[in-house]
C-alpha cells in the first residue's frame with residue numbers, strides 16, 4: 141500500500157525508495173518494500189512451471205501446456221478414484237495481497253466444489269472474523285482505530301514496529317504514535333514483551349499470554365461500576381449492554397490480577413483514563429487472536445470501545461471507508477442469516493467447523509489417517525504450511541501420502557517441494573497492483589493504481605487464469621474446453637448484481653475483463669464512485685490512474701448505520717455464542733493462578749521478514765541471528781541458561797534447539813521465538829534461506845491447542861520446558 145519509486149535500467153531495478161509525493165504513505169517505506177527488486181531478480185524464484193517425478197524426486201521445467209496436461213491427469217485421476225470430497229486446498233497469506241489471488245480465489249475454491257478448505261486464517265484472524273460476523277453481520281467488516289486522530293490508543297497483542305500494522309493499515313504507525321503523544325494523548329501497549337512498539341508508548345503493561353479477555357472484562361467491570369458507560373451516538377443501534385454488565389459483574393480487576401499479572405490499580409486506571417479521554421481506541425491484533433481465548437478477547441476489544449462511546453466516531457474504533465469496496469464485504473447475516481457453527485465435523489478428531497474451516501493444523505491427520513473422506517489431493521496457493529501451521533512435523537510426514545498436489549507459488553520451498561506440479565505466479569513487479577480488503581481497514585479513504593513495471597509474456601497465464609483453470613479441472617472438465625473469459629464474465633456478473641446492476645449493461649463499459657475490470661467496478665460502485673455516470677464527478681479507476689501518486693478522499697467518517705448488516709440491524713454486544721465462553725476463561729484463570737512456575741512460549745515477528753518467505757533475500761537476513769529464544773534474566777538464571785548458549789525447548793508437540801538471548805524485554809515466565817524459520821529441509825531451492833535456516837517454532841505448537849469458538853490455533857501461551865542443550 142505504500143507508494144514506491146522504482147528506478148530501473150533495462151530489466152534491472154537499480155533502486156527502490158518511498159515515493160515522497162504519495163498521498164497515502166508520503167515517502168514512508170518498510171524493508172519489505174525496498175527489496176521487491178531483489179525478489180524479482182532472485183535466481184531461485186520459479187519462473188516457469190515445473191513437474192516433479194515422484195520416483196526420482198527430480199524436477200523438470202515444462203511448458204504451461206504440459207503443466208496443465210499433468211494437472212488434468214492428476215486431478216481427474218483422484219476425482220475418479222476418490223471423489224471431489226478427497227480434494228482440498230490450503231490458502232496462504234499472500235493470497236490476501238496479490239492483485240489476482242485476492243480477487244479470483246472464488247474461481248478455484250467456489251467452482252471446484254471442495255467440501256471445505258484450510259487456510260492461514262486459522263492461525264491469524266479467525267477469532268476477529270467470528271466476533272465481527274456476530275456483532276456487525278459480516279466477518280470482514282473489522283473496525284480499525286482511527287489512529288491519526290485518536291487521543292488514547294491501547295495496543296494489545298500487536299507490534300506494528302515489526303509488522304507495520306495489520307488489521308490497521310497505516311503507513312508509519314510508530315510515527316503516528318509519536319504524534320498522539322505530541323498532541324498530549326497517551327499510548328499504552330499491553331503485551332508480554334516490551335516490544336519496539338512499547339518503546340514508543342507511554343506505558344508498557346505486561347500481561348500473561350491468553351489472559352487478555354480477563355483484563356478486558358475487568359476493564360468493563362470498572363466502566364459499569366464507576367458509571368462510565370455511555371454509548372454515545374450508536375446507543376440506539378446497540379443491544380446487549382445489560383448482558384455485558386451481568387457478564388463482568390463479579391470480575392473486579394483484583395479478582396483477575398493473579399491470572400493476568402496486571403496490577404488491579406493499573407487496570408482500573410487504564411479503564412478510567414480511556415473512558416475520560418476525548419477520543420480513544422483499543423486495538424487488538426494477532427497476540428489476541430492466536431491464543432486460547434482468541435474469540436472472547438477479540439470480541440471484548442470492540443465491546444470496550446463501544447461501551448464508552450469510542451466507536452464509530454473520529455479518533456475511535458471506526459469502520460474503514462475504502463474507495464473500492466472489498467469483495468469480502470458482500471455477504472451479510474441480514475441476507476444469509478446468522479452463521480450456524482458446527483454444520484459438519486472434521487473426520488479424524490471431529491472438530492466442529494467454524495465459518496467453514498477447522499484448525500489448519502488438523503489438515504495433517506486428515507491426509508494421514510486412512511478411511512472414507514481421507515484427503516488425497518491438495519492445492520496450495522501462496523502458502524507454506526509445512527512451516528506456518530502448528531505441529532508442522534506431522535504435515536511434513538503427511539504430504540508425501542497425497543496422490544496429487546499442485547502448488548501455485550513462486551518458490552520451491554519446504555511445502556511446495558512435495559507438489560507434483562508447481563505453477564509460478566508473476567514477480568511483484570510483473571503485475572499491476574491495487575489492494576482489495578486491506579483498504580477496508582485503512583486509516584484513510586485512499587487508493588492507488590500501480591502498473592506492472594516489467595512486461596510478462598502475454599501467453600503466460602495470470603494467477604487469476606491459473607485459479608480458474610484448476611477450478612475448471614476439478615469439476616471434471618478438460619483443458620480443451622477451458623475459457624477464462626466466460627468464467628471471468630460470470631464472476632463479474634455476480635459482483636454487478638450484488639450492487640443492483642445489470643451485468644449486460646455494465647459490461648458495455650469494458651473492452652476487456654480481468655482484475656482491472658473488477659477494481660473499476662468496486663471503485664465506481666463504492667462510496668466515491670461515479671456509479672457509471674449517475675454521479676459524473678465520481679471516481680473511476682481511470683481517474684485514479686491519472687493521479688500517479690494516489691488519491692486521498694480524506695479521513696474516516698462515522699458509518700456504522702450503513703455498515704452494520706445483521707438481521708435486526710443492531711450491533712450485538714453480547715452474542716451468546718461468545719459470552720458463554722466466560723466460564724472456560726475463569727476455569728483457566730483458576731488453574732493458572734495455582735501453577736505459576738512453568739514457562740509459556742509466544743511468537744514474534746521481525747521487520748525484515750514476511751512470515752516464512754522473505755528469508756531468501758540477502759539484505760533481509762544479513763546480520764546477527766534473529767531466530768533466538770528470548771528469555772527473561774530471572775528465568776534464564778533459574779534454568780541455568782546463558783546468553784548465546786543453546787537451549788532445548790520442549791512442548792507436548794515436540795522439541796527443538798535454539799540459541800538463547802537473555803533479555804528483560806520479556807516478562808518473567810514467558811519466552812519468545814520468531815515464527816517462519818526452519819529452512820534446513822532437503823529438496824528446497826532457497827540458497828540464501830538455507831544459510832540462515834533457523835528453527836521452526838511450530839514444531840512446538842500442538843495441533844489441538846486452539847480457541848474452540850473460532851478454531852484458531854493458540855500459538856501463543858504454549859507451555860514449554862526449557863533446559864540448556
Ligand SMILES: Nc1nc2c(c(=O)[nH]1)N[C@H]1C(S)=C(S)[C@@H](COP(=O)(O)OP(=O)(O)OC[C@H]3O[C@@H](n4cnc5c(=O)[nH]c(N)nc54)[C@H](O)[C@@H]3O)O[C@H]1N2
Pocket residue numbers: 231232233234238260263264426430521522523524525527528529530548549550551553564565566603743744750751752753815816837838841855
Ligand atoms: N507459530 C506461529 N505460526 C504462525 C504465526 C505466528 O505468529 N506464530 N502467524 C500466522 C500467520 S498470521 C500467518 S498469515 C501465517 C502465514 O502462513 P503462510 O501463508 O503459509 O506463510 P507465508 O510465509 O505467508 O506464505 C507465503 C507463501 O506464498 C508464496 N508467495 C509469496 N508471494 C506470492 C505470490 O504473489 N503468488 C504466489 N502464488 N505465491 C506467493 C511464498 O513463496 C510462500 O510459499 O503463518 C501463521 N503461523
Ligand SMILES: Nc1nc2c(c(=O)[nH]1)N[C@H]1C(S)=C(S)[C@@H](COP(=O)(O)OP(=O)(O)OC[C@H]3O[C@@H](n4cnc5c(=O)[nH]c(N)nc54)[C@H](O)[C@@H]3O)O[C@H]1N2
Pocket residue numbers: 172233264296297298299300302303304305306330331332333335347348349350351352425426427428431742743744745746747748749750751856857
Ligand atoms: N515485517 C513483517 N511484517 C508483517 C509480517 C511479518 O512476518 N513481518 N506478517 C504479517 C502478518 S501475516 C500479520 S497477521 C501481521 C501481524 O501483525 P502484529 O499482530 O502486529 O504482529 P506481531 O509483530 O507478531 O505482534 C504480535 C504481538 O503480540 C504479542 N503477544 C503474543 N501473545 C500475546 C497475548 O497472549 N496477549 C497479548 N496482549 N500479546 C501477545 C507478541 O509479543 C507480539 O508483540 O503482520 C504482518 N506484517
Ligand SMILES: [Mo]
Pocket residue numbers: 233264
Ligand atoms: Mo497473518
